[in-house]
């Protein structure tokens with residue numbers, strides 16, 4: 001039996017909605033669900049409807065549930081066309097009272113005003129004290145990362161200035177830089193070119209690559225930096241990854257179980273190394289949080305392993321600079337949300353409710369993004385699908401929302417509704433299915449402290465490889 005739901009999305013050309021059933025004008029036969037869902041956005045006290053598909057719906061009619069401080073209303077219901085009719089009344093304005101003031105009332109008002117001013121002064125003083133204590137706590141909570149500041153160990157590698165690099169074709173474009181294939185010392189290299197005005201972005205990324213002990217197979221190899229004489233743009237020369245970004249690799253290729261595990265393992269090992277705090281022979285590598293992990297910022301090399309790249313948003317935890325970077329990050333978010341990055345933002349980042357007193361919050365944000373990327377890799381693993389055919393590659397939440405999802409919709413879906421990308425039912429029948437599902441859900445847990453650490457993800461993947469080889 002097919003349920004009829006009202007189908008009225010803002011972006012009618014979005015083919016993903018059609019996947020849930022047969023769309024005919026404004027009515028959709030939801031063959032794959034027994035619920036209709038309406039999400040109303042309240043704009044100037046008017047309702048704007050948008051529909052999605054849900055799987056669990058206890059109510060027959062559309063019962064309004066306010067969400068996100070009354071910015072949205074949602075309802076889930078189980079009868080034909082029930083999502084077209086929601087009962088909703090905007091909060092009534094308090095009635096205006098008109099009356100003349102007596103002397104007693106004037107005195108009463110004056111007393112209230114004076115008391116309010118005194119109260120305000122007390123609250124301001126307490127607030128300043130609270131902020132001061134919070135700042136001190138933040139500094140002390142970062143102590144573990146600042147211990148080595150006073151040590152005499154080396155904290156930077158020698159600069160390698162490159163002058164003889166030839167640029168060939170463009171292989172990628174990001175928000176700030178353009179990446180070319182190039183030649184240096186007769187080898188093929190990748191050259192990331194930042195316009196002259198993006199010096200701060202270039203410097204941040206260079207600073208990360210130049211940290212001591214930053215050499216690891218799971219991190220793209222850094223060869224040096226330079227400046228183009230013609231237009232003054234800044235360049236970073238890197239090892240060339242033959243398959244380009246993981247995103248473009250997954251769009252073109254599905255993989256076997258062992259090849260998928262290889263991608264997952266190398267990616268997790270790279271992140272585990274990035275997060276590590278190492279001291280070796282008088283040289284110190286502090287922990288680094290990537291902060292912009294996505295399948296666009298992971299490269300695939302010729303041997304089928306992954307390497308992390310794009311450290312333009314990263315934070316070196318030694319400097320205890322999370323707060324400063326966090327503020328920059330929020331400023332960026334208020335501008336145009338960026339395709340490919342927004343999808344990977346953790347609920348706490350979307351809400352702006354990151355715990356500043358914990359120095360591990362940035363790494364926990366990376367683990368959420370890692371979980372989503374591992375899901376993307378597994379969703380292209382042919383051995384995990386009936387008949388050995390994996391579906392087309394999709395970004396996390398692309399099926400449920402849209403490819404160019406907005407902050408508001410993501411916040412509603414990921415944070416308020418606590419939803420995650422769906423895991424195929426078929427995995428339940430596979431020997432490794434439940435361990436894989438547990439791994440993903442433990443990475444993207446709502447509770448940041450319940451998330452796995454990167455070394456734990458590496459261990460879990462190692463036991464998956466030994467228990468379920470193919």
Ligand SMILES: Nc1ncnc2c1ncn2[C@@H]1O[C@H](COP(=O)(O)OP(=O)(O)OP(=O)(O)O)[C@@H](O)[C@H]1O
Pocket residue numbers: 171172173174175176177178179190192220238239240241242244245292296297299309310312
């Ligand atoms: N070493 C490399 N080898 C091959 N391709 C690369 C390499 N580095 C980057 N690319 C390609 O260029 C794209 C953009 O690179 P990168 O993410 O470093 O740029 P960006 O401007 O910092 O991007 P973002 O918008 O994520 O900040 C990558 O997604 C990838 O396709």
